[in-house]
Amino acid sequence: MTGGEGPDVLASVGANVRRLRAASGLSQSELATAAGLSRRTIVNLEAGSANVSLSSLDTIADALGATFVDLVLAPAATPERIDALLWRGNSDDSRAVLLGSAAAHHEGQLWVWSLGADDRYDANPDPAGWHEMVLVIAGRLRIESENGDVTLELGDHAVYSSAQQYAYVNAGSGVTRFVRVVLS
Known part of the structure; x- marks a missing residue:
């Protein structure tokens, strides 16, 4: 430190x-x-x-x-x-x-995503023990999941189990961009 x-x-x-x-x-x-x-x-x-x-x-x-x-x-x-x-x-x-942490047993993947206005991505549940970390770098992102929805503003993040039905939704009027880390 x-x-x-x-x-x-x-x-x-x-x-x-x-x-x-x-x-x-x-x-x-x-x-x-x-x-x-x-x-x-x-x-x-x-x-x-x-x-x-x-x-x-x-x-x-x-x-x-x-x-x-x-x-x-x-x-x-x-x-x-x-x-x-x-x-x-x-x-x-x-x-x-x-910002946050989640356990990984096998692999970590780093992604950059963008969603246009009124767009969404619906995901299927991952295997038990998988997690995702998301950091919004432009716009607003709503993550809809079985555990409850959360709306992330610019600079905000979420860490959650992806072993559930979930979706990414552009919650703004422009392009939403976010960094996504998948941990399996």
Whole structure:
């Protein structure tokens, strides 16, 4: 988490690392060795004062038998709606925000979609365990599903099981564009 993420994220990461480390029965020194980091880094991370790289968090998660999301998820957040600023660059325009997460067992597919005015795409259910993540990059998108409809505005996202009947509907007057990630 390089450069300027908020103290709330650091506090959540610290608490999650401390909780997961204790649950795994590792000391701070043992975790540091397993992750290839210094004990001081683990101590500072658990105190909410360390600023480590995203790749170091991956390494720590692996050493704990956890996922990256397990480490960064705030207490009130869900994997479907994480919305955590995890990196800032030197410019105010440089930032990385983790929006959401879903488990994948086999494959991830990245798509760019567009729907013209009054258009829709009706999908058949995917196998159990499949998920989709959608991020609207232009227009408005309504996702109609058995679990309820949701309308996404520009910049909004959704994470949901695609093992159900669902449809994409252009909910605006112009072209709607969105990024779609399929996880199987």
